[in-house]
Amino acid sequence: MSTNNDKRREFATFLRARRAEVSPRQVGLPAYERSRKVAGLRREEVAGRAGISVDYYTRLEQARLPAPSGSVLDALARALLLDDDQRDYLRQLADLAPARRQRRSRHQVVPAAVLAVLADLRTTPAVVLGRFMDVLAWNDLAAELLLDFASVPEEHRNYLWLTFLDPRTRERVPDWDLSAGECVAYLRMDAGRYPSDPRLAELVAELSAGDSDFQHWWTTYRVSGRSFGSKRILHPVVGEVRLDWQVLTVAQERDQFLAVMPAADEESRQRLTALSTP
Structure with missing residues (x-):
């Protein structure tokens, strides 16, 4: 494929x-028409706001057409009130580069210089x-x-896996819902x-099998590159x-x-110092 x-x-x-x-009210449309059966926009409303035909937009939603041009992408982004991250995501999906069969990602090796930086950061977690x-x-x-990441099997050494499936992570994050939702948006x-x-x-x-919250958030298609x-x-x-x-x-x-x-x-700096002191 x-x-x-x-x-x-x-x-x-x-x-x-x-x-x-996107609710009708957000784009200045009547929200309570008797004929309206969905909370969001109709296809014809999106097409009209983007300045394209309903048939063309319908085919895009049915994955029956190749990626549209940059100008159409911009029009769709405006019609659907996309934020900057969502616009970037849409452009990634619309890449027209020649198709290649994507193999399993190569093993990821951290450069030695980055490992040296980690070792030097004695009072800042990284x-x-x-x-x-x-x-x-x-x-x-x-x-x-x-978390003592070394104690976690390598196949589970993933920030999302730990966030959703390791109870130790939940216990240490008071704002778990916010943090977990943002992780899903990154994924x-x-x-x-x-x-x-x-x-x-x-x-x-x-x-998805292990946590219903993840399954719900994954299907909302929220994206983030913050x-x-x-x-x-x-x-x-x-x-x-x-x-x-900060992510660098x-x-x-x-x-x-x-x-x-x-x-x-x-106060937090003093507590980090206490943790970093042998």
């Missing part, structure tokens, strides 16, 4: 999901994430604050880049630690990211 065909189906599913989420949020490397403080963005990767299919299947934010960790020894995280792209490996999590306030 070609990557282009997979992307075409993903493109169609994403259009349908977004159309269902991890290296790869495709589909696989946890590839971490420093001692991240292991102490978040959906990766799905646009590697739609045929068997690793993706295996991970989604395992998480590279900074804040989070709270509830550590059993030092208590609550507030972090301001690894220059040598474009699908690897260094996530650094410095303390957000002085």
Whole structure:
């Protein structure tokens, strides 16, 4: 099965999901017509807002056409009120590069220079994430604050798997719903880049079977590429630690990211220092 065909189906599913989420009121249409049977927009309403024919839009939603032009993509993005991340995701799915059979992703190796940076970050927790949020490397403080990743079997050393299926992770994240939902949105963005990767299919299947929250969030087609934010960790020894995280792209490996999590306030900094002191 070609990557282009997979992307075409993903493109169609994403259009349908977004159309269902946009209410008539958001785009200035009557919300309570008797004939309206769905909460979202009708196909003809999206087509009209995008300036394309209903037949053409219907075929896009049915995955019966190749990716549209850039101008049509922009029109669809405006019609469906897409944010910047969703626009990027739509463009990834509309890539017109020649189809290739996508094999299993090669083994991910963290560059030595990045491992050296991790080792030097003694008072700031940090991890290296790869495709589909696989946890590839971490420093001692991240292991102490978040989880002893070395104790986790390599096949489960994935941030999503740990978030949804490891109870220790849930116990340490007070804002679990927010954090978990954002993780799913990151994975959906990766799905646009590697739609045929068997690793993706295996991970989604395992998480869907193991957690109903993941299954629900996955079907909402929320996407995100946010590279900074804040989070709270509830550590059993030092208590609550507030972090301001940043995600930095690894220059040598474009699908690897260094996530650094410095303390957000002085009290959290002192607690991180206590954890990092032998």
